[in-house]
Amino acid sequence: MVFYYRQGEVPKKRHTVFMKQDKLLREEVFGLNGFSGRFSLLYHLNPPTRIAKLGEWKNNVLEEWKDAGYRHHKLSTSKLRKSNDPFLDRIALIFNNDVILSYVKIDEGETKLFYRNADFDEVYYVHEGEITFKSVFGEMELSQGDYLVIPRGTTYKFDFKKSSELFIIEGKQIEIPKSYRNDYGQLIEGSFYYNRDIKLPVLKTFDEKGEYTLVIKTIQGYQSLTLDSNPFDVIGWDGYLYPFALSVYDLEPITGKLHQPPTVYTTFTANNFVICTFVPRLFDYHPQSIPISYYHDNVDADEIIFYSSGQFMSRRGISKGDITIHRGGHVHGPQPGAVESSLNKRSTYNDEVAIMVETQKRVKLTSYAKEVDDPSYPLSWYT
Template sequence: MAFYYRQGEVPKKRHTIFMKDNLLLREEVFGLNGFSGRYSLLYHLNPPTRIAKVGEWRNNLIEEWNNAGYRHHKLSTSKLRKSNDVFLDRIPLIFNEDVIISYAKVDEGESKLFYRNADFDEVYYIQEGEAEFRSVFGSIELVQGDYLVIPRGTTYTFNFKRYSELLVIEGKQVEIPRQYRNDYGQLIEGSFYYNRDIKLPNLKTFNEKGDYNLVVKTSEGFQSITLDYHPFDVIGWDGYLYPFALNVYDLEPITGKLHQPPTVYTTFTANNFVICTFVPRLFDYHPNSVPISYYHDNVDADEVLFYSSGQFMSRRGISKGDITLHRGGHVHGPQPGAVESSLSKRGSYNDEVAVMVETQRRVKLTNYAKEVDDPSYPLSWYIP
């Protein structure tokens, strides 16, 4: 996060003795990029190094769809099975060295495990459902349309209040775009969203003993460990590194006389990819505008688009929850007839919501993607 935040009790000076009810609290420096990146200071009732048991290791290597070729794809998440666990059993669909894009369908209920991703920041997009995110930093109430951004290394869990579907994006250096921030971290006038739109964690401290199972994920697998204390034993913390949420319906789209490029909808930047959000907005209002995306080929990028809700004017045959992958080096854009039908929409309102992940390196598909792929999709622009 780009600005300072504080919850609970913290001492006047860092790295000093801090007592609570005759107990010496344990300070943790939680940070990225060694000791030169963003960090927070957390104050625990127990040493955060304390592990009662080391459990099993489970490999989690992604199986690539080796003969996928090099073409456009459409994947239907409606055909995916349910996930037994949002962390252990999410279904990876698209990936490369920088990003993993997965999907999860989970039933109502409280997660029995605690989670920690050691290698990647995580972005959960709540496509459907409602949940309470619980973490060592505190809790955030999540509803449909929320992005939840979790820094790598954060210990957390979920309580799903009803059946939920989530798009999950894993990568490094997921941040609020630099162009939206001034030198003090305040979001500037004209940015896509403002500081008030960001939902921050509310701290709740647990001082409980028992067996608590924590799963630590790396890029290659899962390591289970058991703690003999509740991991959310923090009585206070402060700093610049913590989870937060943002709802797509609070975003403030930039519109104009002529069609705007996807860059104006950049929501988060990351290492070698960006996350953009197309949200309800006015169509272009120049008297001769074409209020629909132009044909384009971003040669150096692959474009992944998740269709969340609304009417997708540029495409037919797209359903809520579908994912398209448009390959750099192949042109894509409106389907036949879409440009002509859009001309009557000038100045009117578009109600679509879609999440776009644009990568700077080529992505691969998994065998799970193969199961829900529409092989006829590359021909959807062709009318004989």
């Protein structure tokens, strides 16, 4: 995050002796980009370096769908199997060196493992479900329509209150757009959302001994470790780096006299991609405006859209949970008849929500994507 936040007990001065009940607490500097990026200071009851046992290493190199060709795709997440774990068993569908897009269907219950992604920030979009997110920074309650943004290196776990489905985005430097922020980190007038829309973790401290399994993920695979104390033993922290959540239902869509480009719905920026959110909104107010999207070819970008809810005016044959991939170099836009039917309409459907990930480098599809791909989708503009 980009503004200062504090939870629990912290000493008056950093890097000084801090005692609690005659016990010396252990300070951790949790930061990005060496010692020059955003960071937070956490105060542990136990040294966060203690490893009781080194577990197994598991390779996890993504298997590419080599003969996917270069065309548009539609993937049906409804056809995916359930996952046994949201971290180890998430189903990766789309990727390149900058981003991995995955999907998870998971039953209710609390995860036994603790997780930490060492290489990528993570965004979990709650497509369906109710979840308690638990982390070294504290807890947050999540529900349908919430984005959960987790900085890389964060230790966390989940308690799924009911069966849930999650669209997951992994990448570097996922953050609130700089264009929305003033020099102090405050979100400016005219931005897509405001500071008070952001959900922040509430600290809960666990002073427990036992065996706790932590799994650390890298681009290449997973390393498991056994700890002898609960890693959520922080009694206080402060700083500018921590997980947060944002509901799509709190977003404030920007409209104009004529059709606005998707960039006005940018929700988060990242290294070589952006995350945008399409939410219910009024259409343009020029008397002759065409409210629906124009045909377009963003030659240098690949466009991935996850359809979360509602009926989308520009597309037929799209179901809740579908993912489309529109390739740069191929023109795409409204299907036949969509432009005509949109004329004189004043707004989108009330429950229309979609998540767009637009990449600056070409994406690849995995073997899992092949299993749920609709090969006829590129012809959907013909009839």
